[in-house]
Amino acid sequence: MGNIILPILVFWPICASIISYLIGRKNKKMRDYWANFVTIVEFALAVSMIPTVIAQGSVYFTLAPFGHERLYFQMDGFRCIYGVITTFMWMCTTIFSREYFAHYRNRNRYYLFMLMTEGATVAVFLSGDVLTLFTFFEVMAFTSYVMVIHDEKPGAQRASETYTYLNVFGGLVTLMGIFLLYNTIGTLEIDKIKDACAAVPDRKMLYWAAATMIVGFGGKSGMFPLHVWLPKAHPVAPAPASALLSGVLTKTGVYGIIIISCHMLFGDWVWGCVLLGIAVITMFGGAFLALFSVDLKRTLACSSMSQIGFILTAISMQCILMADPELTGEFHFYGVQGAILHMMNHSLIKLCLFMSAGVVYMNLHKLNLNDVRGFGYNKPLLKFIFGMGVLAIIGMPLWSGYISKTLIHESIVERIFMYHDIEFAARVFQVVESIFTLTGGLTTAYMTKIYIAVFWEKNAYNQEKMDASNGKYMNKASAFVLTISALVLPFFGLTFYKTMIPISEFGSGFMYLNGHPHVVPFLEWACLRGAAASLAIGAIIYILIVRVLLMAKDENGKTMYINAWPKFIDIEDYIYRPLVVQVLPFIGAFVTRTIGNITEVIGKVGYKAYWAFANFYQPRKPNAHKFIEKSKELYPKLKPDARLAIEKMKVAYQNSNIETWDKQDDKRTIEPLTRVPVLDDFEDMKKEGYVVPHLGGWFNRFANNYGDNPEEENKLSSMLRQTMSYGLIIFVVGLAVVAAYIITQTL
């Protein structure tokens, strides 16, 4: 047991989701209010936990028995921050959903799964052991699937297919990692993992565990090369869902990666370097993809991937900074604070941006930049809201993004200074630093691109249509939450010493912050320099690449955005899908089917051999012609009542066939039986040395009783006969062995 609020935080939305479904069947409006109420209560509950956590440091709740062990929830500083952010985002998007979904079908389904996902996501962040984490991670994966596919357009179906298979695949590989971890250290309680892992002499198993566990968590967070679902699923999901997917669900993956990097492999140099490599590719790749995108939400989705790369860079840098034996991890705090703050910032920024994009989509039902161009030209409020998001994400000083990006940047710079005497290592980190700055520039460029396209430029063809909805493009409730989500960003950015830095210190216990953080001079040139470089590079890229290479004149001479990204560079379509859908199943099925058929073949050969053997001893059968002639000859000699009986039987046997075998010619003939021989005939024929075909008997009667098609009957009866005889032979062999054995024993 423990603090009762923790399970309430988890199970309140899950229970409320079912109530919401039931309400929704009766009254749609009530359902919407109920969902708002649920998320507001949830947010209030999460906020109410802050004083408790500050006072007690960490609170727990154990629900046992559950599964084979228990559910274990824990709330410390970091989890508290993420609990509050998650519930805040859910509250905002739910309030926004009411307007966004007004004309959608299957809304009840959406609300059911949306609320369930909230419970599961909160549970992931509150999990105190890896098994609880994994349980809710999987629940979340399945419930969020419904949010992705909600539109049911072909694109959504395909994207959600990718999403769910990546989830299942990642989940299973992660499970393998959890097996290995549990097998190595014998505990899964997150608080105990660090010490238990440090005591393991053989690191090999831990590396294996980490490498497998990161597949699921990395897949969820959008880490390269498992990012493929992200740029496809976020654009097609409804906007409130994309905000949650991008802002919160990716962070559950990051949460898992933190457990790997800060608990299992705390201060592990090798792990830090590997993760840094992946992080840099993710960071740069996402930004690069975003630059080429001409779809509003796709740009934001790629941007999410890139920002996750920033967060992963921070996490890997804290590993690397901690691993240095000389400096005893003095600069560890850069990585820790950078990771926590950038996670938080990214969630809030994406909330603002995706909801604004949702407003665009809600009005136009289009997302292509050329189609939505000029939508915000005459809409000052939306222009302001989106602008806040843009300024925050590009790391403009005095907005929230600047603080976290600077911390991450400083972590790399510190590492370069620490290694100034080792040429090669310093070089490597210098490269990392320049990619970091370049990615910052790309971020500036692609955000400027969409901001200018939607809010500064006029639509080339139909600006009246764009302006038609001015003043009524969103209702008051939506406008309210959007404004809140936008104002949060400069608020944090302006008051960072009072807000962001204490928040990051509050959460740093989860990442085992080493020592005390230094005071970073954020507003001095040393720090501003990085941001300035990024912004300058961004401006150059925008002017030289976006305006020149990524825009072209169409047939009417108007300048349009063009999709210059080559189609064939798509690892999902050209590597993963063919591999998983065609190549591997083909090989697998071919091999297994071939081997699996071995017994079948042996069985068939055996069966044939048995019949060949049986036929070998079969007596001579009559020639069909002779048999029929003989019958005709006998027929007139019969008594009248016998003839009547035969006529009746004839009807029953009309289509019956008779199969005969001429042994001399080795020829089988099948002929229709035109008349039915009776017993007297058979007796005669038997005397003449013929073997008489057998027509009566139990099997024929069985077949006749249960069928109406004589042809079928005949087939059935012969099959049955064969079956029984083959089965019985084997059975009899068994019995004979038994008998023989009993005899030998009793003698």
Added chain:
Amino acid sequence: MNIALIIPILLPIVAGVLIQPLKLHDRKTRETYVATVVLINFAIVVFLALTAGSEPTTILRLNRLIDITFKIDGMSKLFTVLASFLWITATFYSFEYIKHEGMDERFYTFFVVTIGALIGIGYAANLQTLYLFYEMMTLVTFPLVMHSQTEQSVAAGKKYLTYSFLGANIALAGFFFLYQYCDSTHFVEGGSLNLEKIGTNITLVQTVVLLTVMGFGCKAGMFPLHAWLPSGHPVAPAPASAVLSGVITKAGVLAIVRVMYYMVGVDFLRGTWVQYVLLALTLYTVFMGSMLAFKEKLFKKRLAYSSVSQVSYVLFGLMTMHPLGFVGACLHMIAHAIVKNILFLSAGSVIYKTHKTYVTQLKGIGKEMPITMWCFTIASIALVGIPPTSGFESKWFLAIGALQSDIGIFKYLGPATLLVSAFLTAGYLLSIMSKAFFPGEDYPYDTMVKTEANAYMTIPMIILTVLAVGFGMFATPLVDFFSQIAGLIM
């Protein structure tokens, strides 16, 4: 001596045989009669499981070698309670379903007799008794397989009979060898193999054990005698295929447990080549079943292939010869029995209501039959092994058991294969779910007709679905119970 043990065996057999002579032509009377029999039988089985002691009861002694003896131990309790419970759900389901097939009386006769035979297998205290009821089970389920009397089903029945007899006879021959070297013909916890009697014949005994297990493995769908299963299960009427896949395959598993853990003893096998061969066979079967299910388009056949794979999860757990693996095997026995029942019953409902038999035809079926497909979806998730369902708990123990046992490369290969198979399971089951519930925006909602099956069909499925999830959430009592058994036999 507890003569009450034969009641749950004889009651269904007699009651089933009496269905024809009593001329229960009226549907209501017949259904009441059948329902009463299975319910009373379940009550007796549960009562015996709770109260009966573990002393053996000899009913009949033919000679000093062959006697019919019953006894209740942990495995008996597990198997009989599971079987008789699932029989209730399948029976109630069949009241509606069998309208579609016809020949009710014949169906119920064999259906009711089968549960008697199964309880006999569960209570058997020696291999002779087990073998008797094992063959009886084969013979009485044979008419269930070819109930529809199409050419296909008769051919499948033929195959079923052939493979079953072949497997059982191999196993029986194995018994004759084993008897020479065991101290007792009865099942003894930990086995009664006498190493002195074996002397230098170790390889012979090992081979015999391997063949015996493979023989009984036929019923459990283990490679190489698995081929009857994918053709036999799909052609039977849905309630029959549900219990064939869910329960009858477990009779094979129980027989293997009896041979390995109660006659031979795993200490004799652990670390030998027999263990490795069996591990390889089971893992291969796990992979093969999933792979072929993934490629299969016929709905019920896909489920049958899935059974091939899933029952081998159980066998893999047994072959690890580790207490945790054993616990996982027992858990998976329950999980798979329940889940496969749901899957076959929901497939049956779909066929009964819409006559759709291919998975490609199931687009939008979730809108038409929401309850059925919800049960199907939750069961699929359980079969994939997503927490917190029962499938996850069993997989957890299977994998941890494998990792902690000393089986060389299989230590890692085992869990990895289970997870690959789970991924394929997701591929072949969840794709049905996504088509069923998310037919696309062009789905004709206006012309859609709700064709949900009636309460006879849905209530059994709902009850089973609750259990499939419930056993995962509250697995602790089961884990304790199975650990107890594992402690006795290892």
